[in-house]
Amino acid sequence: MKKCLLPIPTFILFFIASQIYSQETYINVYYKKVSTFVLNKKKQTYANKILKQTQEDMEKLEYKLTFNNTTSIFKEVPKMGLDDNSTTAMLSKSFGDTEGIFYTDRKTGKTIREQEFESELFLVEHEKMNDWKLTQETKKIGKYICYKATRKDSYINRSGEKKYFAVIAWYTLELPYNFGPVKYNGLPGLILELTNRQAKLYVSKIELNPKKQNNILKPKKGKNVKKIEYDNIVRGLAKNFDKIYKRN
Numbered sequence: 001m002k003k004c005l006l007p008i009p010t011f012i013l014f015f016i017a018s019q020i021y022s023q024e025t026y027i028n029v030y031y032k033k034v035s036t037f038v039l040n041k042k043k044q045t046y047a048n049k050i051l052k053q054t055q056e057d058m059e060k061l062e063y064k065l066t067f068n069n070t071t072s073i074f075k076e077v078p079k080m081g082l083d084d085n086s087t088t089a090m091l092s093k094s095f096g097d098t099e100g101i102f103y104t105d106r107k108t109g110k111t112i113r114e115q116e117f118e119s120e121l122f123l124v125e126h127e128k129m130n131d132w133k134l135t136q137e138t139k140k141i142g143k144y145i146c147y148k149a150t151r152k153d154s155y156i157n158r159s160g161e162k163k164y165f166a167v168i169a170w171y172t173l174e175l176p177y178n179f180g181p182v183k184y185n186g187l188p189g190l191i192l193e194l195t196n197r198q199a200k201l202y203v204s205k206i207e208l209n210p211k212k213q214n215n216i217l218k219p220k221k222g223k224n225v226k227k228i229e230y231d232n233i234v235r236g237l238a239k240n241f242d243k244i245y246k247r248n
Helices: 010-021 046-058 087-094 227-247
Strands: 026-035 062-068 071-076 101-105 111-117 120-126 133-141 144-156 162-172 190-196 199-208 223-226
Touching: 026 046, 046 087, 111 227, 120 227, 133 162, 144 190, 144 227, 223 227
Parallel strands: 120 223
Antiparallel strands: 026 062, 026 199, 062 071, 071 101, 101 111, 111 120, 133 144, 144 162, 162 190, 190 199
16 A cells, blocks of 8 residues: 555646546446455355355456446346346345445435335435545555545444444546445545445446447336435334344
């Protein structure tokens, strides 16, 4: 890791961004995913066997972020030959909270996530991320110099409790687009690597202005809810399950 002694002035960042966004942009970014949890290879348990297969299934997954000047969409790339119904395949998709479709509007900074819960489809609205902590720590990813940024996020666990975890993003000013994988955005540059809930997403390929350009469509199917409303739905169901489990 390196540390930059002289931070880049804010007005220069805004100038670069304004020049980039004044031109028509269309970019595809492909991400791969690996687990960050440490597997104890000495223990030959059933749980370890499941976790090992989950890690292997996770490495087969690929995700695509597509964006233009104003909007982005992030989702899994469908692939033939993967058994989506197996336990380990479903687990591999859940790590990193990457399930569903994520649509981000740059003007509002908000993200709409289309996701299924208990056989019901939801459109969950996530507020603009303005709580990133920017650092001067750098590392090189491919040919790009990247800067480290961190923030805290949360989820509702199986007991209905709110749990917090750290998010680490590495973004580059050489691609000054404030988009990124999953729901994470709002940084001075494109996020090339993200660590989030026992998984790491990293860029495998970038296509600048590809010949084939699909429309970036906002998800419309599902019940519209705010993130806090969705958390309350999950919390309520989790607590009901917990009561039934303790009763039995």
